[in-house]
Amino acid sequence: MRATPRDAATSEHLHPIHRADLPSGTIALARFLIGKVLVREDGASFLTGRIVETEAYPPGDDAAHHRSGRTARNASLFLAHGHVYVYRAYGTAMMLNVSSEADGVGGGVLIRAAEPLSGIDVMRARRGTDDIRRLARGPGCLAQAFDIGFALDGDAYGAGNALWFADDRSKPPRIARSVRIGITRNADKPWRFFVRGSPFVSGPAKLNRA
DNA sequence: TGAAAGATTCGCT
DNA sequence: GCGAATCTTTCAG
Numbered sequence: 001m002r003a004t005p006r007d008a009a010t011s012e013h014l015h016p017i018h019r020a021d022l023p024s025g026t027i028a029l030a031r032f033l034i035g036k037v038l039v040r041e042d043g044a045s046f047l048t049g050r051i052v053e054t055e056a057y058p059p060g061d062d063a064a065h066h067r068s069g070r071t072a073r074n075a076s077l078f079l080a081h082g083h084v085y086v087y088r089a090y091g092t093a094m095m096l097n098v099s100s101e102a103d104g105v106g107g108g109v110l111i112r113a114a115e116p117l118s119g120i121d122v123m124r125a126r127r128g129t130d131d132i133r134r135l136a137r138g139p140g141c142l143a144q145a146f147d148i149g150f151a152l153d154g155d156a157y158g159a160g161n162a163l164w165f166a167d168d169r170s171k172p173p174r175i176a177r178s179v180r181i182g183i184t185r186n187a188d189k190p191w192r193f194f195v196r197g198s199p200f201v202s203g204p205a206k207l208n209r210a
Numbered sequence: 211t212g213a214a215a216g217a218t219t220c221g222c223t
Numbered sequence: 224g225c226g227a228a229t230c231t232t233t234c235a236g
Contacts, residue, residue: 055217063217065232073232091229093218110217140218182217 014039014048014166019082019157022165026100026107027191029081030056033098034193035173037166038114040146045122047146048166049114049136052173053194053201055180057108059101062185066106075154077108082157086143086150093140096148098157112139112181112192114146115200138202173198178207 014037023029033051040047057064065087066077076085077099085097085108101107114136116123123135123145136142143149148163158164176196179188181203194201194208201208 057217065217068233071232087217088229088231089216090218091216091231092220095217097217112217138218180217184216 013168015169016158017165017167022082022157024081024101026056026058026109029098029100030054030109030191031175031193033109033111033165034175034195035170037117037168038111038146039164039166040119040148041161041163042147045119047119047122048117049142049146050117050168050200051111051114051165052198053111053113053192053203055110055112055193056100056191057097057110058191059105059107061189061191063180063183063187063189064106064108066108067185070106074106077106078104079154079156081107084152084155084157084163086148086153089140094143094148095139096143096146096152110139111142113137113194113200113202114142115198116145133199137200141202176208178203181207 023032033054036051038049038051065074070078076083079099080103081100083099085099088094096111097108100109116132116135124130127135127145136145173195175193177190178192179190180192
């Protein structure tokens with residue numbers, strides 16, 4: 001298969017979102033990113049997907065990785081908003097986060113799911129499935145499809161153009177919210193955002209009707 | 211130095 | 224729908 005350079009028909013409608021234009025509050029950023037386009041460039045491929053599900057982990061949140069202060073592992077969460085934080089859960093699943101507060105303050109947004117737009121063949125090969133709905137549904141699956149690894153951890157958003165966000169100015173999605181998935185502390189906070197009715201959203205159907 | 215928990219996923223029943 | 228797999232980080236002793 002030929003490498004997929006930037007697809008003209010796709011990028012023509014992509015308007016890059018500069019880091020200065022990202023909201024700096026955790027909740028605001030989580031909501032802002034819904035419906036935006038995640039872009040992953042690694043030289044050989046150009047992958048895009050529309051973000052359909054995020055979760056906010058604001059300062060003071062007991063469920064967040066930054067709850068017990070800054071460590072070597074979670075340092076990226078304390079960088080100025082717009083830095084990439086990557087970690088591995090349960091030994092297998094990589095998770096993509098974006099720091100969301102001022103420098104020195106811990107906060108992050110987890111990107112949980114996306115609707116594949118371009119580079120779909122590459123994602124299919126990486127995920128080992130042809131079902132487009134399963135390519136980037138769930139944080140670990142999304143990371144695998146977009147080849148998110150520790151190499152990206154700590155990167156400033158947009159650095160080297162490896163990872164950035166764009167606005168394709170499509171119709172704004174209907175955003176719904178619910179409690180977050182898979183956590184035990186602060187489990188009653190409605191800090192998960194998703195596109196209502198999207199088949200690319202993860203999580204139990206019960207939550208997605210809320 | 212050891213043990214336990216964790217922002218999940220996949221396969222099997 | 225349920226339970227195992229899997230491994231890093233963190234906390235306790």
